[in-house]
Amino acid sequence: MLSAILVNGLVLSGIYGMLALGFALTYGVARILNLAHTAFYMAAAYGLFFFLGRMGFAPAALLASLLVLLIALAAYKLLLEPLREHEATVLIVTIALALLLQEAVLLLFGAHFRSVPALLPGFVEVFGVRVAQQALLALLFAGVVLLLAWALLKGTRLGLGIRAAAQDQEAAELVGISLSRAGNWAVGLGAFLAALAGLAVAPMATLEPHMWNAPLLVVLAAVVLGGLGSLPGALLGAVVLAFAEVTVVNLVPGGAFLRTAVALLILVLVLVFRPEGLFGTAFAEER
Amino acid sequence: MTSPLRIWSLPWALRYLKHEVLALPGRTAALLFVLFLLLFPLFSQDPYLLRVLTLTALFALYAASWDLLSGYTGQVSLGHAFFFGLAGYASAILGRELGLPPALTIPSGALLATLAGVLVGLPSLRLRGPYLSLVTLAFPIIATGLIFLFPRFTGGELGLSGLPRLGQSRLEEYYLVVGIFLLSVLFLWKLAGSRVGLFFHAIREDEVAVRMVGVNTVRYKLLAFAVSAFFAGLSGGLHAHYLRVAGPDSLSLFNSIQPVIWSVFGGIATIYGPVAGTFLLFPFLEALRVAEELRMLAFALLILLVMRFLPQGVVRGVLERLEEECPRCKVKNAFTRKACRACGVPLHLEAREVKP
């Protein structure tokens, strides 16, 4: 039982973490609570599905991520950036954006369930627990992406600018950092991560126009649990949620349907005792 | 004026109407809106139209209750369906177990929602911004889990059906709901305009500053939660009895997001904004039934476009163009006026060409 919890929990963490990273990045830098994040992930999955019927995996994956990047940047330039001062408005604009993508997918592909073949089919046994190879790939992917994002943010000038903008927008502007450029990068990277998540996770998900709903909840919970804007926090939040869910299924099989509810209950409890999340810091401007 | 006018006398009312209501486009629209709602059945008693208006009024109250909490105090609730759905369930269960009529069970359900509001509000006191929103988001989902845990009591995924009707006919139900809606919104509007409302505003703008001047912000935040939850519960109870089903659908994420969309569309922190937003969007979505496949697409596009160009919401965006404030005495004036209706100061100071 312990090994089952451990292995399944880890695999699920990879999937959740992959989804949460991009969201955390977008919020951390551009201060946009992007509820369309998982809709971008859906767009990538459908993009992959569409292009795979016409070409090999590599070009299809590339085209799908470019498509998502394009949608995200256009949405940012045309809709989100001009509205940044109106927080509530940004919130529902992102909801409307997600709805728009959902309906577009519905019109183009219909409501039928579809699937994308796995890059690595089959399974391996880890401590006697069967794990899909694709799931391990996603886990690996999540780790690599986290490291790359880390390197970018800590090791480059661009990263410095992004972090400065995240910490104190006015001060950053005073020392000559272009907020709009930093925002562009953050939104672009965030959407790109959503697209990568779509490519990595799509073979383990069912493609349908409402597929963005369930992961959105998980992403929001993970990111808030870990502390908004913190990348390692987002990953940690994903790990906590994933293990909570897997433990519920293993300990109370008759209550497996409660896994989301229990995970959210943990979220509420954690936040009551640590209101800024596990890794979050309170910024001066927000006090 | 020969003799002073007695307040509430007919000539006074007429004068008030002329100078204080009809003089301003916003107030005129509000008056016309109320008259429209009250007189609509004289022109049509089509049950479908009555149903759409009844549901719109019901949801407008729901949106206004969200606005009191989230628009005014800035505690953005993404889980308002918790209060809405809880009250519906409570009313249904009270009716079933004790055999009480809706006239008693709906207020009881709303009171229970109020209690829930305080309970949700308590952990939220420590939380701020998105953290608070996410915690509120969690509550209806946890509640849904509980509903599925006790299907014998709650009906599981089916919900509780066969609730008693609100009235004998669609017309009766219409007037009941519209009456409650108008009175409740009036109350919310008065509350928001009172001293309490001022504190709500201030808490959103700078909570620390408000605390510094000696205001107990905890009490006001809990008050906002309680009042908002009460009216959300009231509309939830009415909704359950109108549909005669209290089901898990009332706790769905969709139902939590809806009041946010309506309110932001109309303009937050106004009370009338959410009402207008609901009365624009809900019937619009109904009218779109003629194009079923494009319905949600058109809905999403409309929201995107309107929000892009009127980010403060439709009502505020439009009113800002129709009314302007006198620079000297701060009285509102219709945009057509050249001089302030109260103090006579010219409103448009055009740059005059200075001749040498």
Place this chain on the structure above:
Amino acid sequence: MVRMAALVLGLVLGGGSLAQVLRIGVVGPMAFVQGEHTWYGATLAAEELNRAGGVLVGNQRYRIELVRVDTNEMTSVTDAATAVERAITAQRVDFLIGGFRSEAVLAMTEVAADYKKPFIITGAALDGILAGRVDRNYERFKYLFRVSPTKSSDLARTSLLLLGEVIQAVRRDLRIERPKVAILAERAAWADPLVETASRLIAAPPPQGYGAEVAGTWRPSATATDVTPELTAIQRAGAQVIFTVLSGPVGVPFGRDWGRLKIPAAAVGINVEAQQETWLKATDNLGAYVATLNTLAPAVAITPKTIPFITNFQARFKQFPIYTASGAYGALYILAEALNRAGTTAADAVVRALEATDYTGPAGRIVFDKTHDVTWGPGYTTGLGVQWVEGRMQAFWPRNWRVGDRVVSYAGVRPYQLPPWVVEAWRR
């Protein structure tokens, strides 16, 4: 604006027809396959009936006109109830058929009962939609009928018979005397009695029970998107059979993960997603060997009307019909025959005529019981057991099904096959 739209629509739909017209609302979530097939099934029947000269009521011939009512019931129950009221009042339909999500059907039928409009349900399975309403409050709810699917307690009976078939196969092919059965049932009120009965029956000694062992019961959410932890636990519990009770979208991740991880336990029971032609596409072909209860299967003649219905349906819509299609098709014929017998379109008389229905349709013979529900049993409607083998849906039940002194078998039914990896894992 709403009024204008309704008026214009009313003119377009209702105006200009000189012959007498019967307006029938077809309700369902039209963006989803269940709603779409309700519409298709009804369309096929309406076209056939109209081509044959319409419906004779008294001495007046009526042409059938279908009104498509998109309920959006998956997202909003409020929307669904409003759509029905709009159909009845603004679009002036006299009869309604369709409905899928149980919670929404409850709300919609309340509206129909308010207006005393007959409503024939073709998609929602819950017992409580009729039982407890039609019998206890006959005057209000006598307008409700159901032709498909059979009520959930009857779905339970068929699915347990399918389970018996698979347990037999395990005994025969794997030589395991007391197989272990894991129950994987979505958390839903309709599934609860089924879980209870199944647990009792599996463990009870034959001939009443199956003399097997319950390995455990897992209850995921109907909308779960991942059931790997459940499947891992089932594998570790040493089950040879998984009895599935899944009506929601969770059926797809189940089939996919089950096939990808090659869980060594045969899956049988109810999996609504596996009833559809798109199953293999939805699961990336990993859902092969999944077995489920179904209403129709290719090339299986339940009644003489089955094959012609399937052929015509496929020719017209290029898809294999699901149960809402055969249900709506049957419902329209049942309604037409009842109108003909009643000799009037007055609702109360039509209800009396509907109660006397004895109609043989594509999915079986339909006779209503006291609660206006479909009668289950051999010679009436029972459903089929199907399995996904060799890239297609293949029926495996009823085959030599003994009930009392009769044996039920349909042509085109072949024996159940255990998944090869299950055989490999357990064969001694």
